[in-house]
Amino acid sequence: xxxxxxxxxxxxxxxxxxxxxxxxxxxxxxxxxxxxxxxxxxxxxxxxxxxxxxxxxxxxxxxxxxxxxxxxxxxxxxxxxxxxxxxxxxxxxxxxxxxxxxxxxxxxxxxxxxxxxxxxxxxxxxxxxxxxxxxxxxxxxxxxxxxxxxxxxxxxxxxxxxxxxxxxxxxxxxxxxxxxxxxxxxxxxxxxxxxxxxxxxxxxxxxxxxxxxxxxxxxxxxxxxxxxxxxxxxxxxxxxxxxxxxxxxxxxxxxxxxxxxxxxxxxxxxxxxxxxxxxxxxxxxxxxxxxxxxxxxxxxxxxxxxxxxxxxxxxxxxxxxxxxxxxxxxxxxxxxxxxxxxxxxxxxxxxxxxxxxxxxxxxxxxxxxxxxxxxxxxxxxxxxxxxxxxxxxxxxxxxxxxxxxxxxxxxxxxxxxxxxxxxxxxxxxxxxxxxxxxxxxxxxxxxxxxxxxxxxxxxxxxxxxxxxxxxxxxxxxxxxxxxxxxxxxxxxxxxxxxxxxxxxxxxxxxxxxxxxxxxxxxxxxxxxxxxxxxxxxxxxxxxxxxxxxxxxxxxxxxxxxxxxxxxxxxxxxxxxxxxxxxxxxxxxxxxxxxxxxxxxxxxxxxxxxxxxxxxxxx
Numbered sequence: 001x002x003x004x005x006x007x008x009x010x011x012x013x014x015x016x017x018x019x020x021x022x023x024x025x026x027x028x029x030x031x032x033x034x035x036x037x038x039x040x041x042x043x044x045x046x047x048x049x050x051x052x053x054x055x056x057x058x059x060x061x062x063x064x065x066x067x068x069x070x071x072x073x074x075x076x077x078x079x080x081x082x083x084x085x086x087x088x089x090x091x092x093x094x095x096x097x098x099x100x101x102x103x104x105x106x107x108x109x110x111x112x113x114x115x116x117x118x119x120x121x122x123x124x125x126x127x128x129x130x131x132x133x134x135x136x137x138x139x140x141x142x143x144x145x146x147x148x149x150x151x152x153x154x155x156x157x158x159x160x161x162x163x164x165x166x167x168x169x170x171x172x173x174x175x176x177x178x179x180x181x182x183x184x185x186x187x188x189x190x191x192x193x194x195x196x197x198x199x200x201x202x203x204x205x206x207x208x209x210x211x212x213x214x215x216x217x218x219x220x221x222x223x224x225x226x227x228x229x230x231x232x233x234x235x236x237x238x239x240x241x242x243x244x245x246x247x248x249x250x251x252x253x254x255x256x257x258x259x260x261x262x263x264x265x266x267x268x269x270x271x272x273x274x275x276x277x278x279x280x281x282x283x284x285x286x287x288x289x290x291x292x293x294x295x296x297x298x299x300x301x302x303x304x305x306x307x308x309x310x311x312x313x314x315x316x317x318x319x320x321x322x323x324x325x326x327x328x329x330x331x332x333x334x335x336x337x338x339x340x341x342x343x344x345x346x347x348x349x350x351x352x353x354x355x356x357x358x359x360x361x362x363x364x365x366x367x368x369x370x371x372x373x374x375x376x377x378x379x380x381x382x383x384x385x386x387x388x389x390x391x392x393x394x395x396x397x398x399x400x401x402x403x404x405x406x407x408x409x410x411x412x413x414x415x416x417x418x419x420x421x422x423x424x425x426x427x428x429x430x431x432x433x434x435x436x437x438x439x440x441x442x443x444x445x446x447x448x449x450x451x452x453x454x455x456x457x458x459x460x461x462x463x464x465x466x467x468x469x470x471x472x473x474x475x476x477x478x479x480x481x482x483x484x485x486x487x488x489x490x491x492x493x494x495x496x497x498x499x500x501x502x503x504x505x506x507x508x509x510x511x512x513x514x515x516x517x518x519x520x521x522x523x524x525x526x527x528x529x530x531x532x533x534x535x536x537x538x539x540x541x542x543x544x545x546x547x548x549x550x551x552x553x554x555x556x557x558x559x560x561x562x563x564x565x566x567x568x569x570x571x572x573x574x575x576x577x578x579x580x581x582x583x584x585x586x587x588x589x590x591x592x593x594x595x596x597x598x599x600x601x602x603x604x605x606x607x608x609x610x611x612x613x614x615x616x617x618x
Contacts, residue, residue, distance in 0.1 A: 009337070014301055018294050029286045033279045038255070041200070041275045045257045045268035046242055048199050052207075053259050053266050056189045060177075061145040063185060064162030067100065068143075068175045072164055079106045079171030084113075091115045101159070101176035107169065109134055119153060127152020136165040136172040148182060148262065183263050190264050191216050203270030206230065210263045227265070232256060234265060246272075312340045320347070328355045379439060380409060384584065392485035392617055393420060394539075396584040397610035398591065400546075400603070407434030408544045408606035409442050413450065418486045421449045424542040424610045425478035426497065437474045441466060441519065445480065455480045455493035456529040459519065463495070463527070466520035476519040479542055481532075488534040488614050493527050495519050498548065501567050502532070503539040503586065508567035510560070511540075534614040541567055541586055546605035550594045553601045558594055566593050583611040 071094070081087040091102055095115035104113035109124040124130040130152040135141050145162040160182045165172045177185060187209075194205035194216045204218035212227040212234065227234060231248045234240065245256040249269050257268040312334045322330040331348055335341040386395045397410045407427030415421045423445060427434045444465055448458040459480060466476065479500060481492035496518035501508045513530045534540065543563070550558040567586060587609050594607060 010301075014298065018298055022290050022294050025290055026283070026287055030279075030283055033282050033286075037275045037279045041270055042244055042255050042257070045199055045203065045255050045270050046244075048197065048203075048205060049242065049257045049259050049266050049268040052193050052197065052205060053261055056186060056193060056261065059189050060160075060182065060185050061162065064145055064160070064175050064177065065143050065164060068162060068164035068173050071102070071175075072166065072173055076102075076104060076173055078166050078168050079104050079112060079173075080168075081113075087113055099178075099181065101178070103174040103176070104171065105133070105163075105174060106171040107137060109137060112171075122153060133161070133163050133172070133174060136163050139165075139169075141165075148179070186262055186264060187215075193266075194218060195220060199268055199270050200274055202274050203268065206232075206265075206267040206269065208265045208267070215264075227267075230269075232258070232267065234258065240265065312336055316340070316343070316347075323351055328358070379442065381412060386412060387414060387420075390414075390420075390485065392615055393483065394580065394583040394613040394615065395420075395422070395611070396587050397424075397608075398587055399606060399608040400591075401606050407438050408546065408608035409438045410542075410608055410610045411442055411446055412610070413446060415449060415452070415482065418484055420483045420485055420612070421480070422483065422542075422610060422612060423449075423478060423480045424497070424544065424608060425476050426544040426546075426606070426608070427476050428474045429472065433472060434474070437472070437476070441476050441478075445478070449480070454529055455482060455491055456527040459493050459495050459516075459527040460525070463519045463525065464523050467523040470520050475521045477544075478519055481540075483534070483612060483614065485614065486617060488536070488538070488616060490532040490534060490540070491529050492532065493529050495527060498543060498545055500540055500542040501564060502534070503541060503567050503569065504535065504537070506569040508541070508564050510564065536614060536616040539582055539586060539611055539613040541590075542610045543590070544606060544608040546603075546607035547590060547594060547609060549605060550598050550603070550607065551601050552597055552599060558597050562593075562597075563590065566590060583613045586611050 075090045075094075076087060087104070091104075091113060092115070094100065094102060100115075102115045103111050103119060105124055106112050111119050111122045111124070114120050122130070124134060129146070129149055132146060133144055136144055142165050143163065146160065148158055148160040151157050151159050158179050159176045161174055161176045163172045163174045190207045190209075194207050195218070198204050198218050204221075206214050206222060206227070207216040208214045208227045214222050214225045214227060214230075217223050222230065230250055232245070233247070240258045240260040243258045245258065247254065247256055249256065249271075253272045255270045255272060255275070259266045315334045316332060319330050319332040319334075328351055330351075332344040334344050380399060381397070384396050395412060397412070399408055399410065401408070407429050408425070409427075410422075410424045412420060412422040423442075425438070425441060425445075427438045427441065429437060441462065444462050445458060448461050449455075453461070459478065476495070477497040478495040479492065479497040480495075481490050483490050494513060494515040496515050499510045499512045499515075502511050511532055516527045517525055532540075548558055548560050548563055566589060590609060591607070
């Protein structure tokens, strides 16, 4: 059967997919915009209802405080009146004229004067409702207003109280509205609250009383109507605290919020048509943008079809990914179209040729790495004893590279007739790049040391040279020392390397001095020289982090503590401490211990060590 060209297949599917995506996009957008719009406009209605409810409550609260402030300013300035009889007459007159309860409370929380004689002598501490006003006595607030609640004196009696502290600190004045008075106060506010308010462009507010009669609305358009005439059903025994409804109001589908306030209902109404207009406008804009976007996308993809692989691209990429990760046995078998059939054959043929090249290259690299290892090993001194004519010291060193070639190195050389220079270092890289950087650093440091420069100047100059053209951003840790084998004095500089251990009288201790920065990290820095006095029989053991960071199969490190214990010579070996060959023996002991500790774990870092034993003049 003749296979279709990929351009034809993709064109057909592209049309189907773009139409389907456009349709799904519009459906999803419609539902998202509708839900978002409903939430937004319901929130808008609630905000207006909350504003009116809070405004009315705040005005009523302010009325209580204003009454108290007026009495304090003109009639009752203190809880300790100069003329108690006059105060009583003032209370009686105010109660007869306005029917408002007034209580004078002293600084001890006792009612001393009241329009209700039964309250005189009442302790405000004795009830939960009355005790709330005691904040006026501790100075934390000047005024306090309480919601309508049962009073402490009589739980069957509801009152709304407000209080104002006397300026002289003698107590406070408490004003109380009964249920009827509070209702009258709210009624006064309700009758004008919604007159000049509207919601959005077409929404409005309704306020109705307990008898379900509308007492105020926007420009009083609906004032006097029964709430049932609007189409809003308010049922007994239901909680109408900002209750959300979606119903028809005057036969218009609307968003509705109902909030009950002490015998009154505050109702916000917003026709859904206003929300629908916004939703439809957004939907139309989205549709136009989708059409433009999908049209451009279709045209672009149509032009690029001959160069694009769509249906089978994922299959080809999966095989190529496996190949690039090293699985050269992977075969590409994508043959749905003529183009992909040819492509599969070409890729498979290329991989087969690549496998042959890699086998050749691997064999060649093995030979070259072996030669590199031989060259690197030849650069490190390996004949011991190194200076048999000098019996003032013993010296031994070894290196075991983690790769065929490594980045660690050691060196030692006679600088004059009484000075031995010795060095151990660790390059950050491994394999060929690390080995090349190692050889550069080793040669550079040796040349500078043989010029007679002290250790700190050797590393200072070497650091500047190594920083030049260090594009690989490698660095070197190094410990360079000069031993005066006539006196045992060691001058040394530590460039970020591990501290060595001094073995003296059978005990190993770390030689810890503040190290300087590593080499090749930053130019224009200075290094410092430190001193160490060795005694006859002392051994100085230097190493790289391949020793202390060797890991066993569980990932545990060999560690500095284990190394210190290993180098400490026990009592029965004290005699061997005075024998020749101790430097080599210490290195062998560490090497064997690290090998046994690592067991079957793969060596991850070079293991290099150098040990010098000072014997003094013979």
